[in-house]
């Protein structure tokens with residue numbers, strides 16, 4: 001079963017020490033270990049740390065990237081969603 005987080009939980013994960021989480025659509029992704037391998041560079045990803053990066057993600061990537069990395073990095077979903 002997938003874990004549920006609040007946007008506040010996610011917002012508290014925006015440093016190397018706490019871990020770096022981002023929201024894409026309804027999912028919560030832990031990119032702490034991925035960030036240095038990010039082909040778009042760590043900086044741009046770090047700027048979205050703790051935030052909803054749905055718009056930015058789909059601007060720069062397609063479904064293929066999500067299919068390849070999503071499952072590996074996903075740690076759960078956000079409890080409150082505008083889409084529910």
Ligand code: HEM
Nearest residue numbers: 029031038039040044045048053056057060061065069073
């Ligand atoms: C789970 C989160 C993310 C994953 C797994 C991911 C993965 C990738 C991958 C695999 C690429 C290589 C390009 C490709 O294969 O299409 C890439 C490029 C890139 N990513 Fe990400 N990314 C993530 C989040 C983000 C976010 C949040 C941003 C923006 C704030 C971003 C900005 C970029 C940019 C600017 C590029 C370069 C695009 C280009 O060269 O045309 N990424 N990313």
